[in-house]
Amino acid sequence: MLTTSPAPLTLQAHGVEMPALGFGTSPMTGSMAADEVVAALKSGYRHIDTARKYGTEHTVGEAMRLSGVPRQQIFLTTKVSHEYLRADDFAKSVDDSLKALRTDYVDLLLVHWPNPEIPLSETMPALAKAKRQGKARHVGVANFNIALLDQAIKLCPEPLICLQAECHPYLDQTKLLNAARSHGMAFVAYCPLGRGRLFSDPVLGEIAQSRGRSIAQIALRWLMQQGLGAIPRSSNPQRIADNFKVFDFSLSDDEMKRIAALKRANGRIADPSGRVSGGWD
Numbered sequence: 001m002l003t004t005s006p007a008p009l010t011l012q013a014h015g016v017e018m019p020a021l022g023f024g025t026s027p028m029t030g031s032m033a034a035d036e037v038v039a040a041l042k043s044g045y046r047h048i049d050t051a052r053k054y055g056t057e058h059t060v061g062e063a064m065r066l067s068g069v070p071r072q073q074i075f076l077t078t079k080v081s082h083e084y085l086r087a088d089d090f091a092k093s094v095d096d097s098l099k100a101l102r103t104d105y106v107d108l109l110l111v112h113w114p115n116p117e118i119p120l121s122e123t124m125p126a127l128a129k130a131k132r133q134g135k136a137r138h139v140g141v142a143n144f145n146i147a148l149l150d151q152a153i154k155l156c157p158e159p160l161i162c163l164q165a166e167c168h169p170y171l172d173q174t175k176l177l178n179a180a181r182s183h184g185m186a187f188v189a190y191c192p193l194g195r196g197r198l199f200s201d202p203v204l205g206e207i208a209q210s211r212g213r214s215i216a217q218i219a220l221r222w223l224m225q226q227g228l229g230a231i232p233r234s235s236n237p238q239r240i241a242d243n244f245k246v247f248d249f250s251l252s253d254d255e256m257k258r259i260a261a262l263k264r265a266n267g268r269i270a271d272p273s274g275r276v277s278g279g280w281d
């Protein structure tokens with residue numbers, strides 16, 4: 001069932017507050033320039049999403065420095081990828097991330113993808129240890145299904161504050177969202193623009209036109225209005241700025257329902273083995 005809220009600027013989970021709208025830095029194909037992240041910070045984003053796997057941590061670190069925005073005002077997320085989920089590898093990956101980012105801590109450290117070959121009983125204490133050592137202020141997971149989420153919570157000595165997972169109008173994540181909420185976790189939507197697939201959608205186009213907004217703004221507002229977070233990516237400074245302007249209008253109940261009805265069986269972009277469009281993401 002679709003729930004709707006006034007689109008809060010921040011998400012709350014286990015007493016932690018994080019900016020709902022963040023900036024994604026997966027390079028997809030090619031590279032990412034520090035200018036893009038600087039543009040995001042200058043446009044008002046205070047939540048930046050990166051990952052060891054993306055190869056963009058160094059760029060993000062550089063951009064944070066160039067932007068002049070004080071480190072403590074930025075909610076910085078990084079992730080440990082599936083190959084490094086054994087305790088020793090995990091600790092090294094976190095240290096490598098901090099070095100590349102040129103910071104002493106991240107605000108949120110996520111397990112990027114589960115790995116069936118490495119038991120969660122080894123990974124979750126390693127995640128908690130990074131928090132206890134002050135290398136991560138908060139911890140969470142990405143791409144965990146409901147059963148794995150239950151296990152992870154039981155095995156982690158620290159609270160998991162966030163689940164990051166694919167979510168956009170073409171993919172119904174109601175069950176996963178409800179599971180995250182039942183554990184008091186924030187849900188952050190990745191590929192919130194369907195990685196570009198939403199832009200020719202006639203329903204989104206009609207709503208966007210009637211409101212004088214872009215399709216991206218409509219899709220992001222739809223997520224925000226359900227109380228989700230989202231981390232859109234763009235390489236274009238104007239689109240980066242426009243994507244942040246989603247807090248000054250609202251969608252009607254009817255529009256929310258019409259967008260929810262766009263869900264489809266083949267709407268998923270990231271496949272269950274952790275590959276997105278042919279590459280790890």
Ligand SMILES: NC(=O)c1ccc[n+]([C@@H]2O[C@H](COP(=O)([O-])OP(=O)(O)OC[C@H]3O[C@@H](n4cnc5c(N)ncnc54)[C@H](OP(=O)(O)O)[C@@H]3O)[C@@H](O)[C@H]2O)c1
Pocket residue numbers: 023024025026027028049050112142143164165189190191192193194195196199214216217231232233234235236239240242243270276281
């Ligand atoms: N945890 C995970 O496993 C995982 C997996 C995938 C992604 N993520 C995170 O989620 C972030 C977002 O996902 P994503 O980058 O895959 O896809 P996305 O944000 O859904 O879509 C990005 C695409 O949309 C285009 N775009 C953005 N704003 C636009 C606008 N206003 N108008 C027209 N086109 C626009 C971009 O092109 P232009 O650059 O030309 O604007 C780009 O091609 C990633 O960067 C990453 O940080 C996490």
